[in-house]
Amino acid sequence: MIDILYIIGPEAPNYDMELKCSLRTVYYHVKDWARIFITGRCPDFINKKKVILTPCENEPASKMINHWIKVQRTIDETDIGENFVLIYDDIFFTKDVSLQDYPFYQKGKLCEDKNGGGEYQKSIKRTKKFLTKHYQPTNDYELHIPCVYNRYNFTKMRSIFEDEIKEKNPLAIRSVYGNLFHPNEPYKHDVKIRTVDDIINMEIMDQECISTTDGTFPYLAAPFIEPHIKIRSPWEK
Secondary structure, three states: OOEEEEOOOOOOOOOOOHHHHHHHHHHHHOEEEEEEEEEEHHHHHHHHOOOOOEEEEOOOOOOOHHHHHHHHHHHHOOOOOEEEEOOOOOOOEOOOEOOOOOOOEEEEEEEOOOOOOOOHHHHHHEEEEEHHHOOOOOOOOOOOOOEEEEHHHHHHOOOHHHHHHHOOOOOOHHHHHHHHHOOOOOEEOEEEEEHHHOOOOHHHHOOOOEEOOOOOOOOHHHHHHHHHOOOOOOOOO
């Protein structure tokens, strides 16, 4: 069994429906969940007695900074397991899966994927430069899928990211972690649904999970998610 962590920011345009649906797909398809941890804001529909909640203010400057602060605070302030799964609220499982041994997948080399905004691409370039400087591999682990962190290995990166955060110049956390601790993991095609073309891409739709944007969730992805959310999760009021 393995603990699952969601890091939550400001209320999304879809009124936290992504999180509710994501939790339902966890309950329906993930066979080895132990406890649910939520760090950040707690949505109204959550039953606080059923989750381990760590309040944490959102840092508006960067998603990477929020990622680092919220995961590290969870490690520092809770008894989350030695290995735990980070899942975003826009990840939905569509097949039965075990997460205890879920690979730390990579999707090629850093700077090859041109998706994402300007600040994100700057972070990717800085990460490649940092890893090259320290003679590390430069694989890209920034997929929209679950990732399994080890709490002790994550904390080993504290000095790296505390300096980066002070400068408001964060590295890509998953890619630093992956190249340091999982340099030989298998390749996986990303499962982010951004456009209509992605919906008809069977390479995406045949995966064990999919991910959406705020825009594609209600209009494109919902028909694929609906069969997997019929069972109400135990983490709802």
